[in-house]
Amino acid sequence: MAFLQDPPQLPHPYRSDRLLLAWLDRALPANRRAALDADLDALGDYAVMAWQRAGATTRRKPVLTQWDAWGQRVDRIELTPAWQEGAAMTTRHAVLAAGHGDSEHARLEEFARVYLYHLASEFYTCPLAMTDGAATAIKASGNRELIERALPHFLSRDPATFWLSGQWMTETAGGSDVGDTETRARQDAAGQWRLYGRKWFSSAVVGEAALALARPEGAGSGGAALALFYVETMDGARRRPELIVDRLKDKLGTQELPTAEIHLDGLPAWPLGELANGVRQVAPVLNVTRSWNAICAVASMARAIALARDFAEHRRAFGRPLIEQLLHAQTLADLQAQFEGAFALAFEVAHLLGRVEHGAAAPHEAALLRLLTPLAKLWTGKLAVAICSEALECFGGAGYIEDTGLPQLLRDAQVYAIWEGTTNVLSLDSLRALAGDGLGPLRTACTDWLDGGDDMHAASAIRQTLDAAARWLDRHAAARDTLEAGARGLAFTLARCAAAALLARQASWSSRRGDPRPAAALHRFVDLGLDRLVTPDADNTALLLG
Ligand code: MFK
Numbered sequence: 001m002a003f004l005q006d007p008p009q010l011p012h013p014y015r016s017d018r019l020l021l022a023w024l025d026r027a028l029p030a031n032r033r034a035a036l037d038a039d040l041d042a043l044g045d046y047a048v049m050a051w052q053r054a055g056a057t058t059r060r061k062p063v064l065t066q067w068d069a070w071g072q073r074v075d076r077i078e079l080t081p082a083w084q085e086g087a088a089m090t091t092r093h094a095v096l097a098a099g100h101g102d103s104e105h106a107r108l109e110e111f112a113r114v115y116l117y118h119l120a121s122e123f124y125t126c127p128l129a130m131t132d133g134a135a136t137a138i139k140a141s142g143n144r145e146l147i148e149r150a151l152p153h154f155l156s157r158d159p160a161t162f163w164l165s166g167q168w169m170t171e172t173a174g175g176s177d178v179g180d181t182e183t184r185a186r187q188d189a190a191g192q193w194r195l196y197g198r199k200w201f202s203s204a205v206v207g208e209a210a211l212a213l214a215r216p217e218g219a220g221s222g223g224a225a226l227a228l229f230y231v232e233t234m235d236g237a238r239r240r241p242e243l244i245v246d247r248l249k250d251k252l253g254t255q256e257l258p259t260a261e262i263h264l265d266g267l268p269a270w271p272l273g274e275l276a277n278g279v280r281q282v283a284p285v286l287n288v289t290r291s292w293n294a295i296c297a298v299a300s301m302a303r304a305i306a307l308a309r310d311f312a313e314h315r316r317a318f319g320r321p322l323i324e325q326l327l328h329a330q331t332l333a334d335l336q337a338q339f340e341g342a343f344a345l346a347f348e349v350a351h352l353l354g355r356v357e358h359g360a361a362a363p364h365e366a367a368l369l370r371l372l373t374p375l376a377k378l379w380t381g382k383l384a385v386a387i388c389s390e391a392l393e394c395f396g397g398a399g400y401i402e403d404t405g406l407p408q409l410l411r412d413a414q415v416y417a418i419w420e421g422t423t424n425v426l427s428l429d430s431l432r433a434l435a436g437d438g439l440g441p442l443r444t445a446c447t448d449w450l451d452g453g454d455d456m457h458a459a460s461a462i463r464q465t466l467d468a469a470a471r472w473l474d475r476h477a478a479a480r481d482t483l484e485a486g487a488r489g490l491a492f493t494l495a496r497c498a499a500a501a502l503l504a505r506q507a508s509w510s511s512r513r514g515d516p517r518p519a520a521a522l523h524r525f526v527d528l529g530l531d532r533l534v535t536p537d538a539d540n541t542a543l544l545l546g
Helices: 018-027 030-054 087-092 106-117 127-143 146-154 280-315 326-357 364-393 394-400 408-417 424-436 438-450 458-477 480-485 486-510 517-527 536-546
Strands: 063-067 075-076 165-166 182-188 191-201 209-216 227-232 243-248 260-271
Touching: 018 030, 018 106, 018 146, 018 209, 018 326, 018 486, 030 075, 030 087, 030 182, 063 243, 063 408, 087 260, 087 424, 106 127, 106 326, 127 146, 127 165, 127 191, 127 209, 127 227, 127 280, 146 182, 146 209, 165 191, 165 280, 182 209, 191 209, 191 227, 209 280, 209 394, 280 326, 280 408, 326 486, 364 394, 364 408, 364 438, 394 408, 394 424, 424 486, 438 458, 438 480, 438 486, 458 480, 458 486, 480 486, 480 536, 486 517
Parallel strands: 165 209
Antiparallel strands: 063 075, 182 191, 191 260, 209 227, 227 260, 243 260
């Protein structure tokens, strides 16, 4: 019999994830930490089961049936097994409900669950993120009627009453530029608002509710004239006839997720608040879903590295396991250090969100959260693609073969940079976030995170890079075009500085407990460089693109 390579084994995503274990041990009070364990353990078990199931079954995609045999419009969508299990898993383990508990730690406890559930859920986490965003925006609106109507469903712990919410913004004209929204809102004779238009990407068409942007009849153009509406999609067990599913999207990745094009033909709708400033009203949704995006991006990195690491221990080449080949080990260690930085930034955003929501944050931390949210989203989105690509290469040709389950990691990862604002849109958003207090809140936070650390080389590199970023901002403050053209370089630099300072905090904590690995990650992360600042050259750009 010819040689057969053993496939990579997925280590238990919770019990074997030293980063997650250490982060939770440091950040949570002992009683809350202990209370979290059973759900995380079960979600880790589910992830192992899902990985094994995917390896043993033929991959399926959702199927849309628009008409039944007798000519009745039905728009029925058949879902994959993980999607059919989604409501039960979510409610059983309080994936959403945990985040809305009465504690500054609620969001961290939620996002630890999300991190473990995400890949096994086959991106059921996408509509969960939007449901979480909708719950947050409805709470922020103060609209008592909608709070009482929707939140018991969105945060339910019973699958029978659980509802998913969509977030209907993207249109053929308005993708990143939501202000170009063409969907109209009109009141009928009874005073009921109804929506008319076409939404081009609807990720949760199987949901029971959605938040939708629309332009009230008679309102002007642009984003400020939009209003934010709450809609329900079901009439008992049937989809409402005013919601028409045109087709499912054929996507590069996230293929289990039934993303649809839809038409609204008079769907009843209720405004969340004032009939204007819809973009401002939807901002809580954007910020919550961007936090989900960052956590899910690091979950993809964790999975890719765990599999590549396992394979390196078992695969032999040139007479030795790959892990003993110095260049291969060097490559894996670089991936690990980048991942540890990304993990730290994404989970800090998660914890900070809960602290700010519960009034437990220091004065500078609301502005810090406003800045770190787009930074975490944009940097982890890009890094997930790079890490998954490198991890696939660690398997040689096997990494390119569909039924190993590996290419899917890379194809799925590409979505993180696109969802919820592209890298450039998020870079410009970080300029919006810096417009208030500039680098002050980030500098204060980095000083706190570096306090008491013993890696002087890292601390000095972080401070020097923040100084360089401050000089860059000062130099270009008056030249908006240059500032915008360089926004991506600035955003990556600030994200890396924040991540390094957070790694330093984690390294100090772990070193005192005898674990030197986070300090090694910090050292390597800083050696990979923090500064990504660029000096935009408009003439050169014009020549190259001319
Ligand atoms: C598994 C992981 C799950 C992840 C979820 C998956 C779901 C995927 C589905 C999607 O991807 S849905 C599509 C998501 N679309 C976007 O994210 C849109 C991207 N475009 C932007 O974010 C643009 O920057 C934006 C639409 C916000 C620009 O619109 P405008 O109207 O030109 O913005 P403007 O005038 O600067 O801001 C309007 C107001 O909103 C301002 O407040 P004021 O009215 O008080 O001045 C802004 O400060 C405020 N604002 C904008 N972005 C904000 C924000 N406030 C807080 N946080 C933000 N992020």
